[in-house]
Amino acid sequence: MSKSKSQEAIEREHRYGAHNYDPIPVVIERGEGVFVWDVQGKKYYDFLSAYSALNQGHCHPKIMKAFMEQAQKLTLTSRAFYNDCLGEFEEFITKFFGYDKVLPMNTGVEGVETALKLCRKWAYQKKGILADKAKIIVCGGNFHGRTITVVGFSCDADAKNDFGPYTQGFISIPYNNIDALEKAIEDANVAGFLVEPIQGEAGVIVPDEGYIAKAYKLCKAKNVLFIADEIQTGLGRTGKMLCCDHENVHPHILILGKALSGGTIPVSAVLADDEIMLCIKPGEHGSTYGGNPLAAKVSIAALEVLRDEHLPENAERLGKILLNELKSIKHDMIQLVRGKGLFCAMVIKAPPPPKGGSSRVTSLSAESPSFGGGGEASPSGGRGAIDVCLALKENGLLAKPTHKDIIRFAPPLIITEEQLMECIGIIKRTIASF
Numbered sequence: 001m002s003k004s005k006s007q008e009a010i011e012r013e014h015r016y017g018a019h020n021y022d023p024i025p026v027v028i029e030r031g032e033g034v035f036v037w038d039v040q041g042k043k044y045y046d047f048l049s050a051y052s053a054l055n056q057g058h059c060h061p062k063i064m065k066a067f068m069e070q071a072q073k074l075t076l077t078s079r080a081f082y083n084d085c086l087g088e089f090e091e092f093i094t095k096f097f098g099y100d101k102v103l104p105m106n107t108g109v110e111g112v113e114t115a116l117k118l119c120r121k122w123a124y125q126k127k128g129i130l131a132d133k134a135k136i137i138v139c140g141g142n143f144h145g146r147t148i149t150v151v152g153f154s155c156d157a158d159a160k161n162d163f164g165p166y167t168q169g170f171i172s173i174p175y176n177n178i179d180a181l182e183k184a185i186e187d188a189n190v191a192g193f194l195v196e197p198i199q200g201e202a203g204v205i206v207p208d209e210g211y212i213a214k215a216y217k218l219c220k221a222k223n224v225l226f227i228a229d230e231i232q233t234g235l236g237r238t239g240k241m242l243c244c245d246h247e248n249v250h251p252h253i254l255i256l257g258k259a260l261s262g263g264t265i266p267v268s269a270v271l272a273d274d275e276i277m278l279c280i281k282p283g284e285h286g287s288t289y290g291g292n293p294l295a296a297k298v299s300i301a302a303l304e305v306l307r308d309e310h311l312p313e314n315a316e317r318l319g320k321i322l323l324n325e326l327k328s329i330k331h332d333m334i335q336l337v338r339g340k341g342l343f344c345a346m347v348i349k350a351p352p353p354p355k356g357g358s359s360r361v362t363s364l365s366a367e368s369p370s371f372g373g374g375g376e377a378s379p380s381g382g383r384g385a386i387d388v389c390l391a392l393k394e395n396g397l398l399a400k401p402t403h404k405d406i407i408r409f410a411p412p413l414i415i416t417e418e419q420l421m422e423c424i425g426i427i428k429r430t431i432a433s434f
């Protein structure tokens with residue numbers, strides 16, 4: 001029997017690509033708005049939105065227009081020269097978010113690295129910390145990307161193990177714990193506090209109301225920079241343009257990425273005022289592609305779409321419906337549901353361990369034939385988060401577990417109420433089938 005197009009594509013990736021991801025067995029060929037189509041022509045709701053890089057939906061016409069127009073004119077000049085787009089983007093984004101300056105990069109983790117470097121420069125040049133003594137506080141359960149420095153202060157064994165030695169100068173405290181911050185910040189060498197206003201990869205961990213505002217206040221009182229990683233939570237996802245807006249906090253350093261380019265090319269940005277940003281001088285930091293004209297034009301369009309189509313407001317309104325509906329599902333597999341805006345998670349209870357087997361919910365190993373392309377149910381009872389996601393896929397909705405037992409639901413913010421209700425129907429029917 002000849003192989004399906006999907007099988008062929010999956011096997012090819014598996015054969016020639018590094019095994020650093022373990023995708024759901026669906027091969028996507030086309031995307032438009034909230035939908036994607038696989039190579040067999042089957043249509044799905046995209047409920048992951050490329051980890052919130054597609055807040056504006058797939059191939060948004062306005063963003064694509066900006067992309068196509070600029071792509072035919074000028075894509076890259078390097079920062080050895082000026083280009084006629086970067087200044088326009090810089091003015092636009094700084095006014096949009098209320099900062100003096102922006103430093104554009106590409107991937108999210110480069111934005112994080114930039115913020116950390118900026119914080120250290122500021123520590124030595126402005127705060128007066130002695131050379132090489134600066135410390136930055138981070139939170140347990142964080143996810144800020146994949147560089148050696150950043151995985152060095154992760155507590156996720158998969159992200160961290162066997163990548164040492166790690167970068168020094170970070171203090172990890174429990175997330176959502178003001179007392180821990182209050183204690184750690186007493187150290188006069190602390191220069192910054194890096195935090196996700198909601199921890200996305202950890203499983204949409206929403207801190208207590210007031211945590212972000214209290215943390216910001218503490219930082220301000222101690223002359224410590226409050227650095228918000230809004231790469232996943234920002235740009236409308238949680239029902240405000242920035243998640244920090246829920247608590248009226250204006251971070252000293254703001255990191256954006258993902259949806260900043262509406263899912264086209266990697267664009268990240270770090271925003272700060274002159275007092276901080278001008279600590280970095282020519283030659284001290286940069287990136288070949290950072291601030292390229294294509295990124296500049298696409299990002300302006302991506303931000304305009306968020307603003308003009310009121311996507312944060314849509315996320316706020318529809319997010320309430322999504323959360324309430326998910327909470328209303330009664331099933332013994334569901335441990336809990338949480339979220340804010342169109343950023344929700346369902347925690348699936350660990351199934352009982354198979355007789356004589358391991359107690360893991362499922363094997364997500366890239367070496368496992370089940371997940372290298374077969375898409376069969378998990379080996380441990382068929383009731384794990386991965387099994388729910390595989391069933392959702394069959395029913396036309398794409399989502400993927402994070403941390404093996406948590407399903408994140410994060411559709412594009414352009415989703416309509418009617419579409420959302422259809423998706424909720426799919427989720428309800430799928431859960432009921434277990």
Ligand SMILES: Cc1ncc(COP(=O)(O)O)c(C=O)c1O
Pocket residue numbers: 051107108109110112143144145146196200201229230231232233257258
């Ligand atoms: C909060 C947060 N920070 C940083 C990153 C890293 O972004 P990138 O994968 O573009 O490097 C991510 C990616 O998921 C993220 O969610």
